Amino acid sequence: MTPMVDLMFLLVTFFILTTVISTPQAMDIAKPDKNEKLPENRLELKASKTMTILLGKNNKVAWYMGVAGESAPTIESGSQIEDAIVKNRKAADASGVAGDFVVLVKPTSGSTFQNFVDMMDELEILKVKVRQIDDDNILDNEKQFMKEKGIL
Amino acid sequence: MPRIKVKRTSTVTDMTAMCDVASLLLTFFILTATARQPEPLAVSTPSSTYEFKVPVENNAILTIGQGKVFFEVAGVKVRAKTLELMGEQYKISFTPVEIQRFSAIGSFGVPIQSLKSLIALNGADRMKPGVQPGIPSDSTDNQLNAWVLNARRATKEINNQDMRISIKGDAKEEYPVVKKIIDVLQKQSVNKFLLVTNSEAKKK
Numbered sequence: 001m002t003p004m005v006d007l008m009f010l011l012v013t014f015f016i017l018t019t020v021i022s023t024p025q026a027m028d029i030a031k032p033d034k035n036e037k038l039p040e041n042r043l044e045l046k047a048s049k050t051m052t053i054l055l056g057k058n059n060k061v062a063w064y065m066g067v068a069g070e071s072a073p074t075i076e077s078g079s080q081i082e083d084a085i086v087k088n089r090k091a092a093d094a095s096g097v098a099g100d101f102v103v104l105v106k107p108t109s110g111s112t113f114q115n116f117v118d119m120m121d122e123l124e125i126l127k128v129k130v131r132q133i134d135d136d137n138i139l140d141n142e143k144q145f146m147k148e149k150g151i152l
Numbered sequence: 153m154p155r156i157k158v159k160r161t162s163t164v165t166d167m168t169a170m171c172d173v174a175s176l177l178l179t180f181f182i183l184t185a186t187a188r189q190p191e192p193l194a195v196s197t198p199s200s201t202y203e204f205k206v207p208v209e210n211n212a213i214l215t216i217g218q219g220k221v222f223f224e225v226a227g228v229k230v231r232a233k234t235l236e237l238m239g240e241q242y243k244i245s246f247t248p249v250e251i252q253r254f255s256a257i258g259s260f261g262v263p264i265q266s267l268k269s270l271i272a273l274n275g276a277d278r279m280k281p282g283v284q285p286g287i288p289s290d291s292t293d294n295q296l297n298a299w300v301l302n303a304r305r306a307t308k309e310i311n312n313q314d315m316r317i318s319i320k321g322d323a324k325e326e327y328p329v330v331k332k333i334i335d336v337l338q339k340q341s342v343n344k345f346l347l348v349t350n351s352e353a354k355k356k
Contacts (some may be wrong), residue, residue: 001167008174026346027202034338107327114198114323121200149173
């Protein structure tokens with residue numbers, strides 16, 4: 001009878017493992033409304049409290065604080081962005097300017113779906129409350145910088 | 153010299169109770185396990201630490217992979233109603249048998265003009281590569297837009313609930329493809345999505 005019991009436990013283990021793994025999880029995201037007729041939906045962000053993260057090719061990201069073109073973006077690999085977010089959030093909180101720390105995620109044409117999901121996940125883990133996704137307004141100087149660095 | 157006597161017992165134990173428990177557990181897991189539907193477009197989703205279950209009802213899943221998009225709406229009744237509404241819009245009449253067969257199909261990706269021939273195929277033939285080219289989502293013939301809109305209408309009518317839209321994208325898919333689909337949805341003022349992911353352990 002021992003082989004029979006062995007086989008049964010093997011099957012039990014198999015079913016236990018497969019049932020747990022196959023439950024898909026979902027990520028709840030919201031994108032800014034595109035309705036041009038409602039200009040009051042447009043939000044003004046504070047330059048000193050806004051961090052823009054551009055997602056590029058080969059799992060690379062470029063980030064900068066404030067207004068595009070004023071400060072040079074930093075290129076980092078996607079998995080190391082965590083430290084930069086924490087550091088920038090600390091600096092923004094210490095600046096004394098009212099308002100929340102905002103992260104603007106701009107996935108460009110070079111990035112993959114994986115990069116995008118990873119970035120949103122990172123922001124969730126770090127509990128960055130205000131995060132915006134913007135894939136329409138990738139500015140020319142941002143594009144140019146990314147092209148120069150070969151990540152677009 | 154006296155020796156310590158070790159009492160020897162037989163190593164053979166009664167396995168019946170253990171066997172009973174094992175078979176009980178086995179039966180339970182086999183019965184509760186939901187057989188995974190074969191998918192015509194296989195994608196490997198990226199992983200995240202989000203812990204939000206994909207809703208079983210009032211949900212449509214858009215599968216994006218290899219530059220194609222496939223559509224699925226949850227619920228047999230909702231599917232039937234969606235097809236009816238689509239038929240009205242594109243002036244194609246589906247017979248009750250076709251509607252019934254369609255509501256058993258999960259994810260699919262064919263233009264509405266060739267949907268009839270897809271319904272006529274059997275399950276195994278539908279899964280063959282090359283049979284389903286994806287749902288057209290260009291601005292000239294935006295059938296994806298129509299499917300989503302009609303599915304939302306059907307869900308509202310039958311379940312009186314708002315439909316959620318889940319996007320199941322392949323991890324390697326380029327972002328512009330995903331953006332194109334999201335733009336179609338945003339035209340309908342759908343700004344909230346669920347991105348289907350695999351669960352991943354939280355790192356500390």
